[in-house]
Amino acid sequence: MFNFIHAADIHLDSPLRGVEVHEESAREEIRGATRRAFDNLVDLALRERSAFILLAGDLFDSDWKDFNTGLYFAQRMARLREAEIQVFIVSGNHDAVSHVSKALHLPENVHVFSPRKPQTHKLESIQAAIHGQSYATRVVSEDLSRNYPAPVEGSFNIGLLHTALTGREGHEVYAPCTEDGLRAKGYQYWALGHVHGREIVQEGDPWIVFPGNPQGRNIRETGPKGCSLVTVNEGAVTNLEHVDLDVLRWNLCTVDVTGCRTREAVLEKTRDGLLRSLDSGEGRPVVTRLELRGATTMHQKLQANLIPWADALRTQAADLGGERLWLEKIRLRTREQLDLDTLIQSNEALGGLVRSLLNLDLDAQALREIDPDFDAFQNKLPAELLSGEEAFDPLHPGQWAEIREDVKNLLVAQLLESGARP
DSSP: OEEEEEEOOOOTTOOOOSOOOOOHHHHHHHHTHHHHHHHHHHHHHHHHTOSEEEEESOOSOTTOOOHHHHHHHHHHHHHHHHTTOEEEEEOOTTGGGOHHHHHOOOOTTEEEOOSSSOEEEEETTTTEEEEEOOOSSSOOOSOGGGGOOOOOTTSEEEEEEEOOTTOBTTBOOOSOOOHHHHHHTTOSEEEEESOOSOEEEEOSSSEEEEOOOSSOOSTTSOSOOEEEEEEEETTEEEEEEEEEOOSSEEEEEEEEOTTOOSHHHHHHHHHHHHHHHHHHTTTSOEEEEEEEEEEETTHHHHHHTHHHHHHHHHHHHHHHHGGGEEEEEEEEEEEEOOOHHHHHHHOHHHHHHHHHHHTOOOSHHHHHHHOTTHHHHHHTSOHHHHSSTTOOOTTOHHHHHHHHHHHHHHHHHHHHHTTOOO
16 A cells, blocks of 8 residues: 655746735745645655655746746755655646756656656556656647556556646646546546646546645635645555645635625625635635625725725734735725616606616627627737736626626716716
């Protein structure tokens, strides 16, 4: 019997992007988080006396050029060497363009698979075989797994691969492959990387697993993060456990302020939400994005006084959590609280206009019918608008539904503010 650790997408020393936390202590905490999470992984391997560690790509982070990152990693590998723990790595799309990974000399217990063709490492003492291939370039469009070798008879066979399978939201479809294709190889375990969310794609015969990344790095990577600890006995997986490694959590805190009529009522609702965010950290610091939603008579006051409100909410977060709770951003998604039924019935002219607004059909296809130059306009949109955390996709129906509601609420509110009340 032996155990191994399956981890992926470490992104050591990944720089902050799009983070608006004001406290310097928070920035330092976040900057060092990927290293401290990786230290937790090394400590776990030592504590569990793991036979080996699998790192399924994106150990480093693209153009992150500080060679101290590589030195840190080599030192941690030397700790594992002293405990006779081997490490097997396939490079991913980020590693393929990393200056750090190309210049780094690693201890002899670390095995990086070739990008030229698939390789197999046999561990005769525990009857295990690990098959893998690294990325040669950032973009790999062919199915690497197709050329992986046949399983080693009498061994526990593992396929180590950086892929999004047939696709996962938010991830490029690199090294595309299918579950059927992986099953056909006859391995007992597929150790996948590239997708940052935990997912057991298939449980047994074979196991196909994304462990997720060990440490969330932005608001798109919320909740617990870690690795998979896998126990093998007599050639089969007998236990798979997700172990949390993260040292801080990211959390999206959505607060419904519907019906709130006073500042105190809004702050009471946000207090409850922030306490839930704090609890989600399970003792770890939490970086949270606070989003206020709902229909409230406080809508105009919130929109008109965003900076004072932001200061009040940051103060509230500091009061509740000290240095364990930071607000990453504050987003207002509120709308005016309107009694539209009464409004429509009491003013015939305004009622007709409001009904037209409520029935407004607004989406990409409708705009094409209204404006024949819509496609030309779409092609002129700047690249930064179409990519990133809050990318705008002109063809996404969900985004148009949100825009439609915003337009309706804005126009109705403007009508009321202009004095056209019943």
